[in-house]
Amino acid sequence: MDPAELSRDDAEQALIAQRLLALHEASPKLLALFDNHDVLRFANEAFCQSFDVQPDGCITWLDMMRRNLASGRGSKVNAPEPETWLAGAASRRGKQPFRAFEADLIDGRWIWMTETVDEQGWMLCSASDITALKIEGRALRQERDRALRAAQTDPMTGISNRAHVLQQMQEQLSRVQIGAGQLAVALLDLDHFKRINDTLGHGAGDAVICDFARQLQASSRRVDACGRMGGEEFVLLLVDVSAEQAQAVVERLLARTRQASPLAEQPSLHYTASAGLTLARPGDTIAELCHRADEALYQAKAAGRDRWQWAD
Incomplete structure (x- = not known):
């Protein structure tokens, strides 16, 4: 191709990208891009x-949601344990190439949110205000969505239950x-x-299990998956990693666990976990x-x- 033609093509692509970005900035739709982390x-x-957020290159989706919960902005969370709700939402987030769902905002708006994930794990979120639409059947749809979430979620920790994590496996x-x-x-x-x-x-035991679920989720990426298999047993799925990378993730997780102090009334209480790995x-x-x-x-x-320990 002639260098002049190539230059014109590059200029045209740059112009299209510039106009697309400008239109996205001006759009009343809610638009956001999250990277693979x-x-x-x-x-x-x-x-x-x-x-109530600015893309500073550091804030994660979980950080944003926790800030919103503290400030009374963003999504409405109708759950007695917000952290458990967040754990469940994070377990489902980005596990499909595309999904769409309804959500309520604190300011009274009703939005239709879509999430599109590419092969590298980047996610485009787009939401439209559908408050003015007829709400016939909305209660039924919301009940269906709640039932689906309950079928996929461990009720104590909020992360994926056995059936859901095995489905992802x-x-x-x-x-x-x-x-x-x-x-x-x-x-x-857990040891x-x-x-x-x-x-x-058992109350203390439940607190330790929930704490480990948080450590597990904090140690995984959105493209990964984790779940509670039952009792004090959990599973972590690490996607597209080498043996060395998987080993490093588990080492960091066990180190985080040793430092955890899950009971506020007993700050000296610590616990540990053991892991078996395989590819x-x-x-x-x-x-x-x-x-x-x-x-x-x-x-x-x-x-x-x-x-x-690695499997033989």
Whole structure:
């Protein structure tokens, strides 16, 4: 191609991008772009005003939502435990290439939000004000959405329940089978958890389980997944990582856990966890993958706990 033609094409593309950005800035629709770490990288004025935020390249979606809860701005959260609600919302966020849902804002508006995720994990959020639309059937739709969330969510911690995280594991395994991705699985179990229940009561045990769920979620990216398998056992799915990267994530998670102090009335109480890791192989079933991770977890426990172990 002639260099002059190439230059004209570049100039035209730059002009289109400039006009598109200007129109997005001026649009009454709420528009925002989050990167693969869920950091807000762009937001137009309508989004910034609605969620009281500025894209400084540092604030994450969770940071934004927590600020909104504290200041009474942004989305309306009808839940007795806001942190549990946030954990559930984060568990579902970005797990599909596209999804759409209704949401209420504190200022009384009713919006239709869409989330579009690309292959690199960047997410475009777009919301339209649909307050003026007829609301016939809205209560039924909201009840359906609540039922769907409940079917996917562990009620104590707010993160994915066993069924939902295994569904996500199967989706990632399907990618591995066709050579379209990699998957590392970590099965985690709290150490000596029965002692906490026996000495401090089940309320303290529940607080420790919820704290670990927060540590687990904070250690994962939006493209990853985590869930509670039952009792004090959890699973972490790390997408498109090497063995070294998976190992580093689990090491950081166990370090965070050692430093955690989940009971305000007992600040000296700390706890630990053990982990078994494995990498998915073409042809693996969920049962085979979980079995390898479970064997590795057993070895970590047998070696003294508060450590991780790769499957043989």
